[in-house]
Amino acid sequence: MGNQDMKRDKPYIAVAAILGAIVSISLLHYLTDLHQHLMHAAYQRLYYVPIIFAAYKFGVKGGLAASAASTAFYLPHIFLQWGMGHHFGDQICDIVMFNIIGCVTGLFSQKEKEMSSKYKEAYEMLQSSFEKAKNADRLAAIGSLAAAVAHEIQNPINGIKGAQEIVFEKFTPEDKEFKFIGIVRKEMSRLEDIVSEILNFARPREPNMRRTDIGAVVSSVADMCCNHAAAKGVGLRVEPSAGDIHANADADMIKQALLNLALNGIDACGPGGEISISVEKEDGQAVIRVRDNGSGVCVADLEKIFEPFFSTKTAGTGLGLAVSRGIIEKHGGDISVKSKQGEGSVFEARLDAE
DSSP states (O other): OOHHHHHHHOHHHHHHHHHHHHHHHHHHHHHSOTTOHHHHHHHHHHTHHHHHHHHHHHHHHHHHHHHHHHHHHHHHHIIIIITTSTTHHHHHHHHHHHHHHHHHHHHHHHHHHHHHHHHHHHHHHHHHHHHHHHHHHHHHHHHHHHHHHHHHHHHHHHHHHHHHHHHHTTOOTTSTTHHHHHHHHHHHHHHHHHHHHHHHHHSOOOOOOEEEEHHHHHHHHHHHHHHHHHHHTOEEEEEOOSSOOEEEEOHHHHHHHHHHHHHHHHHHSOTTOEEEEEEEEETTEEEEEEEEOSSOOOHHHHTTTTSTTOOSSSSSOSOHHHHHHHHHHHTTOEEEEEEETTTEEEEEEEEEBO
16 A cells, blocks of 8 residues: 555544644744744744645645634634734734635645546546557457468368368278378368357458347357257256347347357356356346356456457367457447356346347
8 A cells, every 4th residue: 555545544644743733833822922023923824834734635624624723722822912902903814814725725725636636537548548549459450360361271271171071082980090080070170160260250240230039049049059068067057037138139140149158158167067148138238147157267367358369278269259249349238257266257248128
């Protein structure tokens, strides 16, 4: 904790300092001979120091409180020691000035703090916009590079696929080489999936918006990934919604976004884990939640979880969540994640409901 935080957390230290200064100045008045007019005049001006400090520190209320305290300590000195002599008017004017200075300085202090807060807010917004612009440029560059690479890879893949089918026709299950055919086909399929993911990220299509039953989309996603969940030993359930929930969306794109979230959740769970998908209507929005009780994500990784090519898994391109975010944002929605290590994660996508 810094010095400024300590001062904010312990205002009584500043109050004690202000009160101590006022008491000390008052004692100087009471203990100084009345004939030393210059000394008393100097002491009167010294009251301005704690008053201005209080006004700067605590605003108008602080300034008026300090000036009231100064008045309370100084008035007995005027009446008991000076009396109603020819200096009485000057001393009363000083008391009036205490309050004026306390009030005016407090007002200026409050205005200064308000302006400082606005400037700080504006600076943070500008900094955030600058970071977003930099990030957008970076993503655009990554997208262009990825698209070019994927396009160049796709052509050889098509050639290899055609050639492999001709070569594989010469082998039968009895041949010892046949088991390698399955490996080649599996790896070729995986390579195609990677290229497809890269192209989906780099060249996303515009959504074909229409009235879409989000509950039906969620059920379809569950059907699509139930075999994958069963193979991993993960339970999958769809939590029923209170009623039909519709949104203006591209059903296929939303399905792709949710499928990425669901598969990510299944992979995060070990055997015996569970994933659930739900959709609810909240504050005029369709809120889709994908929950898992897997290993969770650490705080440091949460900040990067939707970044392209970032992944906490050993396999994969790290584009699934980035694609999901892009799809949801293209629909004018937003996506977020909450996670705790050892307890699992909750991905939440929000779309404007009809």
